[in-house]
Amino acid sequence: MLPDLTEALQRRKQENLYRTRPILEGPQAPHITIDGQNFLAFCSNDYLGLANHPALIAAATEGAQRYGVGAGASHLISGHSRAHHALEIALADYVGLARALLFSTGYMANMAVVTALVGREDTIFADRLNHASLNDAALLSRARFLRYPHLDLAALEKQLKTTQTRRKLVITDAVFSMDGDQAPIADLLALCQRFDAWLLLDDAHGFGVLDAQGRGSLYAHQEVDRTAPHLIYMATLGKAAGVSGAFVAASASVIETLIQHGRTYGYTTAAAPLLAHTLLTSLQLIKQDSWRREHLKQLITQLRQALQSLPWQLLPSNTPIQPLLVGENQQTMQLDQALRARGIWVPAIRPPTVPRGMARLRISLSAAHTEADVTQLSAALHELAGVLA
Ligand SMILES: *Cc1c(COP(=O)(O)O)cnc(C)c1O
Numbered sequence: 175m176l177p178d179l180t181e182a183l184q185r186r187k188q189e190n191l192y193r194t195r196p197i198l199e200g201p202q203a204p205h206i207t208i209d210g211q212n213f214l215a216f217c218s219n220d221y222l223g224l225a226n227h228p229a230l231i232a233a234a235t236e237g238a239q240r241y242g243v244g245a246g247a248s249h250l251i252s253g254h255s256r257a258h259h260a261l262e263i264a265l266a267d268y269v270g271l272a273r274a275l276l277f278s279t280g281y282m283a284n285m286a287v288v289t290a291l292v293g294r295e296d297t298i299f300a301d302r303l304n305h306a307s308l309n310d311a312a313l314l315s316r317a318r319f320l321r322y323p324h325l326d327l328a329a330l331e332k333q334l335k336t337t338q339t340r341r342k343l344v345i346t347d348a349v350f351s352m353d354g355d356q357a358p359i360a361d362l363l364a365l366c367q368r369f370d371a372w373l374l375l376d377d378a379h380g381f382g383v384l385d386a387q388g389r390g391s392l393y394a395h396q397e398v399d400r401t402a403p404h405l406i407y408m409a410t411l412g413k414a415a416g417v418s419g420a421f422v423a424a425s426a427s428v429i430e431t432l433i434q435h436g437r438t439y440g441y442t443t444a445a446a447p448l449l450a451h452t453l454l455t456s457l458q459l460i461k462q463d464s465w466r467r468e469h470l471k472q473l474i475t476q477l478r479q480a481l482q483s484l485p486w487q488l489l490p491s492n493t494p495i496q497p498l499l500v501g502e503n504q505q506t507m508q509l510d511q512a513l514r515a516r517g518i519w520v521p522a523i524r525p526p527t528v529p530r531g532m533a534r535l536r537i538s539l540s541a542a543h544t545e546a547d548v549t550q551l552s553a554a555l556h557e558l559a560g561v562l563a
Pocket residue numbers: 278279280281282305307347351376378379410411412419420
């Protein structure tokens with residue numbers, strides 16, 4: 175095996191696909207220190223700037239004093255603390271669904287939902303640009319796995335119409351993680367209802383950000399029937415919420431099924447209760463600080479206007495994910511390196527995370543950025559366009 179691995183690693187380097195991990199000193203913020211050098215960064219999913227908020231740090235400290243640092247067991251044994259329970263109730267209430275269930279990560283939440291609800295006799299319908307965790311969950315479930323072209327509801331309808339199966343589950347990102355565009359949730363939900371299919375919505379990038387109160391994609395679109403019994407909502411708590419973890423919100427029957435059969439729920443140690451305790455404060459800030467979302471909106475508008483005349487195209491998006499499509503891996507990496515030389519960090523996203531020939535810089539904005547930060551990025555990109563494009 176060793177020669178194989180060495181050769182595969184070498185090939186990955188040649189194709190400009192080799193991944194390395196920058197080491198960050200200190201907290202997540204717009205200005206970060208990597209390997210002793212300061213950067214203005216546009217690479218975190220800390221969309222509201224909560225990851226280093228003093229109120230959350232205080233809550234984490236209080237949580238540690240109250241609950242210690244480790245849960246010590248799975249939720250089903252003795253790891254389900256008062257803090258976890260209170261957070262589940264608060265989250266269900268916030269998104270307006272009957273029940274919510276906490277998971278340690280969004281990846282694990284998707285695994286649990288898909289594998290607990292569908293199996294060999296069932297069919298999954300998935301948008302082609304879904305997050306890897308949804309695809310992995312689909313494969314693990316052993317259900318038939320049909321993918322439809324990105325946002326193509328006509329194609330999905332055809333698949334739903336012609337598929338005979340015990341259960342049907344449609345899975346989609348609500349906000350697509352590498353593109354920043356959004357699924358037409360109301361139409362999807364109506365389509366699912368027509369064909370007696372379930373809908374799993376992954377709102378990792380919408381929760382906290384979309385809707386005036388940050389309640390996410392279910393509230394950001396008109397005419398979403400949130401009472402639809404076949405709706406399952408998933409959101410993560412390590413992005414806009416600034417901490418870590420995820421939750422699934424749905425009807426009581428679905429949540430109880432996940433508690434009984436969710437393997438990534440039952441067979442893992444519960445996340446530290448101090449995180450749930452911290453997230454209760456985070457949820458307060460998400461609700462109350464609407465100025466963070468308003469500021470973020472202004473930054474998005476500013477960035478899109480400033481980058482209009484670049485030779486590279488900004489993909490259509492009104493979320494904090496603003497991908498600048500470059501195309502080939504090599505030029506994307508050149509641009510990435512040239513920005514770094516100017517003290518700016520924007521992650522290059524390459525295949526297989528995105529399709530071949532669609533490599534990009536994934537600019538992500540945060541409410542912690544200032545107008546001047548966006549101006550600095552835009553000036554650097556314009557300067558580099560003269561040199562590289
Ligand atoms: C980040 C992400 C996940 C995984 O969430 P984690 O909590 O980081 O494991 C799932 N789905 C989407 C769309 C994501 O962007």
